[in-house]
Amino acid sequence: MDGRDAVTHPAEVDVAVVGAGVVGLGIAWEAACSGRRVVVVDPAPGTGASFAAAGMLAAVSEYHYQEEDLLGLTLESARLWPGFARPLGTEAGNLSTPTLCVAGDAADRQALADLRAVQEAHGLGVRPLTVREARSLEPMLAPAIAGAFEITADHQVDPRRLVAAILARLGTGAVIRQRAESLVWAGDGARVVGVRLADGSELRAGETIVANGLGARELAGLPVPLPLRPVYGDILRLRVPESLRPLVTATVRGLVRGKPVYLVPRADGTLVIGATQREDGSDAVSAGGVYELLRDAQALVPAVAELELYETTARARPGTPDNAPLLGRVAARWAPGAADDGGAPPHAQDVAGLIVATGFFRHGVLLTPAAARICVDLLDGRADERWHAFRPDRFARVPHETHASYGRTA
Amino acid sequence: MDGRDAVTHPAEVDVAVVGAGVVGLGIAWEAACSGRRVVVVDPAPGTGASFAAAGMLAAVSEYHYQEEDLLGLTLESARLWPGFARPLGTEAGNLSTPTLCVAGDAADRQALADLRAVQEAHGLGVRPLTVREARSLEPMLAPAIAGAFEITADHQVDPRRLVAAILARLGTGAVIRQRAESLVWAGDGARVVGVRLADGSELRAGETIVANGLGARELAGLPVPLPLRPVYGDILRLRVPESLRPLVTATVRGLVRGKPVYLVPRADGTLVIGATQREDGSDAVSAGGVYELLRDAQALVPAVAELELYETTARARPGTPDNAPLLGRVAARWAPGAADDGGAPPHAQDVAGLIVATGFFRHGVLLTPAAARICVDLLDGRADERWHAFRPDRFARVPHETHASYGRTA
Numbered sequence: 001m002d003g004r005d006a007v008t009h010p011a012e013v014d015v016a017v018v019g020a021g022v023v024g025l026g027i028a029w030e031a032a033c034s035g036r037r038v039v040v041v042d043p044a045p046g047t048g049a050s051f052a053a054a055g056m057l058a059a060v061s062e063y064h065y066q067e068e069d070l071l072g073l074t075l076e077s078a079r080l081w082p083g084f085a086r087p088l089g090t091e092a093g094n095l096s097t098p099t100l101c102v103a104g105d106a107a108d109r110q111a112l113a114d115l116r117a118v119q120e121a122h123g124l125g126v127r128p129l130t131v132r133e134a135r136s137l138e139p140m141l142a143p144a145i146a147g148a149f150e151i152t153a154d155h156q157v158d159p160r161r162l163v164a165a166i167l168a169r170l171g172t173g174a175v176i177r178q179r180a181e182s183l184v185w186a187g188d189g190a191r192v193v194g195v196r197l198a199d200g201s202e203l204r205a206g207e208t209i210v211a212n213g214l215g216a217r218e219l220a221g222l223p224v225p226l227p228l229r230p231v232y233g234d235i236l237r238l239r240v241p242e243s244l245r246p247l248v249t250a251t252v253r254g255l256v257r258g259k260p261v262y263l264v265p266r267a268d269g270t271l272v273i274g275a276t277q278r279e280d281g282s283d284a285v286s287a288g289g290v291y292e293l294l295r296d297a298q299a300l301v302p303a304v305a306e307l308e309l310y311e312t313t314a315r316a317r318p319g320t321p322d323n324a325p326l327l328g329r330v331a332a333r334w335a336p337g338a339a340d341d342g343g344a345p346p347h348a349q350d351v352a353g354l355i356v357a358t359g360f361f362r363h364g365v366l367l368t369p370a371a372a373r374i375c376v377d378l379l380d381g382r383a384d385e386r387w388h389a390f391r392p393d394r395f396a397r398v399p400h401e402t403h404a405s406y407g408r409t410a
Numbered sequence: 411m412d413g414r415d416a417v418t419h420p421a422e423v424d425v426a427v428v429g430a431g432v433v434g435l436g437i438a439w440e441a442a443c444s445g446r447r448v449v450v451v452d453p454a455p456g457t458g459a460s461f462a463a464a465g466m467l468a469a470v471s472e473y474h475y476q477e478e479d480l481l482g483l484t485l486e487s488a489r490l491w492p493g494f495a496r497p498l499g500t501e502a503g504n505l506s507t508p509t510l511c512v513a514g515d516a517a518d519r520q521a522l523a524d525l526r527a528v529q530e531a532h533g534l535g536v537r538p539l540t541v542r543e544a545r546s547l548e549p550m551l552a553p554a555i556a557g558a559f560e561i562t563a564d565h566q567v568d569p570r571r572l573v574a575a576i577l578a579r580l581g582t583g584a585v586i587r588q589r590a591e592s593l594v595w596a597g598d599g600a601r602v603v604g605v606r607l608a609d610g611s612e613l614r615a616g617e618t619i620v621a622n623g624l625g626a627r628e629l630a631g632l633p634v635p636l637p638l639r640p641v642y643g644d645i646l647r648l649r650v651p652e653s654l655r656p657l658v659t660a661t662v663r664g665l666v667r668g669k670p671v672y673l674v675p676r677a678d679g680t681l682v683i684g685a686t687q688r689e690d691g692s693d694a695v696s697a698g699g700v701y702e703l704l705r706d707a708q709a710l711v712p713a714v715a716e717l718e719l720y721e722t723t724a725r726a727r728p729g730t731p732d733n734a735p736l737l738g739r740v741a742a743r744w745a746p747g748a749a750d751d752g753g754a755p756p757h758a759q760d761v762a763g764l765i766v767a768t769g770f771f772r773h774g775v776l777l778t779p780a781a782a783r784i785c786v787d788l789l790d791g792r793a794d795e796r797w798h799a800f801r802p803d804r805f806a807r808v809p810h811e812t813h814a815s816y817g818r819t820a
Contacts, residue, residue, distance in 0.1 A: 238697055287648055288715025291704035294697055305698025309722060 013039045015379065016195055016205035018180040018219065019212025020045030022053070022159050022368050023360055025166040026084070027211055030372035031379060032170060033087070039203060040170065041180045041195060046163035048213055052235045052315035054264045054272040055162070055365045057081055058154040060124045061099050061253050062362065063115070069389045070324045071122060074363060076386075077370030078153065084369035085157065091165040093158025095267060097250050100129075100138060101149040102300050104256035109147040112255055116149055126151055138248050140301050156251055156264055159365050176203065182220035183208060183354070189337020192221075192353040207379055211357040211371075213318045213364075223334040223351055224396040226326055228359055230316030232282060234289035235274035237311035244303055245269055254300040261296040263304070271307065273297045285314040319361045326359035326392035327371060329378060334393060355379075356392035423449045425789065426605055426615035428590045428629065429622025430455030432463070432569050432778050433770055435576040436494070437621055440782035441789060442580060443497070449613060450580065451590045451605060456573035458623055462645045462725035464674045464682040465572070465775045467491055468564040470534045471509050471663050472772065473525070479799045480734045481532060484773060486796075487780030488563065494779035495567070501575040503568025505677060507660050510539075510548060511559040512710050514666035519557040522665055526559055536561055548658050550711050566661055566674055569775050586613065592630035593618060593764070599747020602631075602764040617789055621767040621781075623728045623774075633744040633761055634806040636736055638769055640726030642692060644699035645684035647721035654713055655679055664710040671706040673714070681717065683707045695724040729771050736769040736802035737781060739788060744803060765789075766802035 017028045020042035032038045056062070059074035085094050103109035116126045127150040134148035135141050141148075167175065179198040186193050194204040210216050216226050240247045248271075252263040264272040276289040290312055297304045320326060329350035332338050355378055357371050374387055427438045430452035442448045466472070469484035495504050513519035526536045537560040544558035545551050551558075577585065589608040596603050604614040620626050626636050650657045658681075662673040674682040686699040700722055707714045730736060739760035742748050765788055767781050784797055 236697075239694065241692075282651075282718070284649065284718035285720065286715070287646075287704055287717045287719040288708075290719050291701065291708065291715065294701035295705070298698075298701065305696070305701065307697045308692070308694035309697040309700050310695065312719060312722065 012194070012204040013037045014206045015039070015209060016041060016203050016207070017209045017211055018042075018195060019210070019215060020163075020167070020175060021048050021050040021211070021213055021364065022162060023213070023357055023364050023371050024209070024211035025163060025170070026368035026372040027209055027357060027375045028170060028174070029166045030084075030376045032174070034376050034379070036379070038170070039174055039176055039205070041176045041178060041197065041203065042212065043177055043179045043198070045167060045175060045177070046160065048215070049315045049317045049364060050159045050163055052233065052313045053159040053365050054235065054262060054274050055157045055159040056099070056154065056251060056262065056264060057156055057366050058099060058251075058253070059366060060119060060126065060151045061101055061154050062366070063119055063122070063124065064323075065118060067323065070363075072386060073324075073370055073390065074366055077367045080369035080373055081155070081157075084372065088162070088165045088169070091161055093161035093267060094155065095157070096155050097265070099151040099154035099251045099253055100134060101151060102134065102141065102252055102254045103146040103148065104254060104296070104299050105146050108255040108258065111258070112147070112149055125153060138250060138252065140247055140303050141252070142300055142302050145300060154251065157365060158266060162365070180212070180219060183222060185221060185336060190332060190335050190352060192351060205353070207353050207355060209355045209357055209375055213358055213360070214316055216318075216356070216358045223330050223336065223354070224393045226356065226358060226392060227321050227395050228318045228326075229279070230281070231319040231361065232278040232280065232314055232316050233275040234278075234286050234293065234312065234314050235272065236290065236293055236309060237313070238271045238273065238304070238307040238309050240269050240271055240307055244306060247271060247303060247307070248301060252300060254296060256296040256299045259292065259296060261293060261300070263297055263301060273304070283314055283316055285312045317361050317364070318359050320359040321395060323361055324359070325357070325361070325363070325367065325371070325390050327357050327374060327390040328387060328392060329355055329383070330391070330393045334396060422604070422614040423447045424616045425449070425619060426451060426613050426617070427619045427621055428452070428605060429620070429625060429768075430573075430577070430585060431458050431460040431621070431623055431774065432572060433623070433767055433774050433781050434619070434621035435573060435580070436778035436782040437619055437767060437785045438580060438584070439576045440786045442584070444786050444789070446789070448580070449584055449586060449615070451586045451588060451607065451613065452622065453587055453589045453608070455577060455585060455587070456570065458625070459725045459727045459774060460569045460573055462643065462723045463569040463775050464645065464672065464684050465567045465569040466509070466564065466661060466672065466674060467566055467776050468509060468661075468663070469776060470529060470536065470561045471511055471564050472776070473529055473532070473534065474733075475528060477733065480773075482796060483734075483780055483800065484776055487777045490779035490783055491565070491567075494782065498572070498575045498579070501571055503571035503677060504565065505567075506565050507675070509561040509564035509661040509663055510544060511561060512544065512551065512662055512664045513556040513558065514664060514706070514709050515556050518665040518668065521668070522557070522559055535563060548660060548662065550657055550713050551662070552710055552712050555710060564661065567775060568676060572775070590622070590629060593632060595631060595746060600742060600745050601762040615763070617763050617765060619765045619767055619785055623768055623770075624726055626728075626766070626768045633740050633746070633764070634803045636766065636768060636802060637731050637805050638728045638736075639689070640691070641729040641771065642688040642690065642724055642726050643685040644688075644696050644703060644722065644724050645682060646700065646703055646719060647723070648681045648683065648714070648717040648719050650679050650681055650717055654716060657681060657713060657717070658711060662710060664706060666706040666709045669702065669706060671703060671710070673707055673711060683714070693724055693726055695722045727771050727774070728769050730769040731805060733771055734769070735767070735771070735773070735777060735781070735800050737767050737784060737800040738797060738802060739765055739793070740801070740803045744806060
């Protein structure tokens with residue numbers, strides 16, 4: 001088959017999504033809702049970072065200094081969440097509970113107050129509470145906390161239920177439980193026409209969306225290197241005994257001696273406590289991480305000691321150099337067939353048939369509706385200028401060397 | 411069938427052992443080695459307290475004040491361990507490593523020193539070490555420890571491997587994976603002739619040995635009440651990364667701010683940390699318990715923070731009023747058919763066909779060879795006067811009311 005065949009041959013599906021974590025499934029779901037025929041490729045759907053994630057929709061409380069570009073995207077996604085979740089009903093476990101940011105000591109309170117000043121400057125609603133007010137909202141908070149801030153805009157969802165709800169709606173025929181080995185390029189080296197699977201077969205698709213988180217590092221044939229690194233996190237799941245329910249009603253995000261910890265209550269009486277950030281290369285649950293989470297969670301809510309610890313999980317999240325996602329199309333100058341036109345303006349023309357959506361780091365669940373919207377807009381031929389800052393080729397300086405051997409179909 | 415039939419009818423097996431934890435299997439193994447046909451009854455062998463146990467053979471370091479009777483039994487069992495383990499080869503994971511008792515602070519050191527004085531008075535070898543000496547033996551010990559004592563006589567075994575090794579040698583035909591519902595009595599109410607199983611069938615046995623730990627509370631037809639209570643413990647299993655091996659070579663038992671903690675290194679590079687003692691009625695892993703174990707273990711060996719926490723387990727151990735086992739035969743005065751001869755000396759005659767071996771609390775693994783030896787001696791008609799203090803009917807004051815309905819076979 002040559003390049004012309006690849007173009008004229010009808011694609012087996014409209015959209016192939018590589019990766020069935022929350023982001024990949026969210027994109028697949030939105031694309032399916034747009035009337036397209038979608039297939040998702042993943043050897044083990046929902047078992048990566050999505051399996052661990054606490055699912056906080058925390059655009060405001062997750063805001064960090066000097067991440068204004070990201071803030072625009074997270075706020076947009078928070079705005080999209082209710083409409084995204086509505087057709088999934090209550091199955092996704094989304095709760096409109098607010099968030100309390102709690103300071104362990106005076107220094108932690110000062111740090112949260114400084115952040116609040118910046119948050120307010122961006123128009124984000126953050127309400128300071130006295131310890132008394134905080135404890136009247138959440139009586140299980142320790143008397144020794146130094147202060148609290150209420151963020152009514154930040155909510156939560158249960159990522160495992162979200163994954164299950166979308167998978168159920170897509171149907172088993174829409175999921176290929178295999179590893180995607182490489183992108184398949186048309187003979188002209190200008191267009192991606194699908195993915196090659198672990199069993200050697202090819203899934204032909206009009207558009208291929210690379211949304212497999214850190215797995216994108218092992219996907220051959222990408223036109224640009226994706227600067228992803230694993231940032232590991234330990235996360236605990238606990239069961240609140242009947243006598244202590246509800247332990248907390250809001251999501252409690254704490255800063256304890258400068259370290260973040262969060263307690264996310266689920267509707268089923270369980271509690272998720274996270275999350276450490278480790279770049280030690282170990283995907284095993286860290287004893288020190290578990291210890292610190294339990295210590296700091298107890299500092300905020302002493303009754304955590306009375307809970308059942310029923311699951312400890314460690315997973316890697318896909319980090320990027322600027323903590324923002326790699327989201328969008330890739331300039332054709334990086335494609336295997338592109339002429340060496342070093343002087344051409346970047347993004348003048350994009351590789352056809354390819355969208356990248358990875359690198360969501362700590363924001364995968366929150367950013368899922370925005371990623372889904374942006375991808376489907378791209379499928380429709382619309383590129384929103386606001387999100388150009390997240391293009392996956394923004395770090396590319398030299399042509400990607402590893403794509404060459406996957407550059408052309410036979 | 412009447413009583414005479416029960417006596418004359420040949421038993422299906424020589425010995426029925428109820429319970430396939432370490433103790434039950436140890437007894438079954440010893441009885442099988444004596445040439446008897448043995449069957450073990452347990453719906454899930456090795457999944458109770460044996461599954462959690464660290465397996466310390468710690469007659470000396472587990473010695474508590476005023477438990478002299480128990481000390482005699484634990485020392486006897488420690489003496490029997492090598493001969494018991496020998497035919498099992500190295501499969502049982504037994505290690506002859508010594509034990510270090512480490513004090514977290516000065517008060518802990520004083521408590522250990524006081525205990526040592528009593529231990530030495532009983533002829534138990536305990537060698538005080540300076541912090542420098544202790545750290546030269548175990549370089550990973552924290553510099554801040556207050557002192558240490560070496561106990562060369564205390565060793566360890568891996569209870570899960572021990573269970574697997576004995577089960578493999580007994581063969582699948584020797585295990586009935588069912589719950590034992592009740593003892594079966596002969597028509598004269600003076601002899602136990604087997605057990606009734608969950609499926610309604612009866613296993614006839616010349617001797618029935620009740621060795622199912624806390625499960626004995628649910629076994630109907632016992633002639634005396636067994637005063638067992640669940641004492642829960644949380645226990646952690648961690649993996650030592652290659653770069654930190656060996657983390658410790660000895661079993662490290664610590665006293666940290668008055669609380670015991672132990673770290674038991676396995677030959678496979680894992681580490682067992684235990685154990686809390688809770689009587690809160692919860693068989694779920696306690697978040698507070700896990701926190702305290704990690705905190706205190708790190709106080710002794712800070713590098714514990716670098717390990718992988720791969721398993722947390724909670725199990726109940728069978729506690730008794732005097733912390734000593736319920737081990738031996740039961741006086742016939744408690745049997746259903748016994749005349750009301752209140753004036754007869756206790757133990758004058760024992761119920762035939764019945765031996766009880768439960769209530770081993772924290773000492774089940776250590777006491778397994780002694781329990782096995784004592785039971786087989788009883789099968790042989792020999793009762794060692796030294797162990798009369800552990801008779802299961804020592805707490806009985808009134809006839810057991812619950813046995814009546816199970817008193818006679820049809």
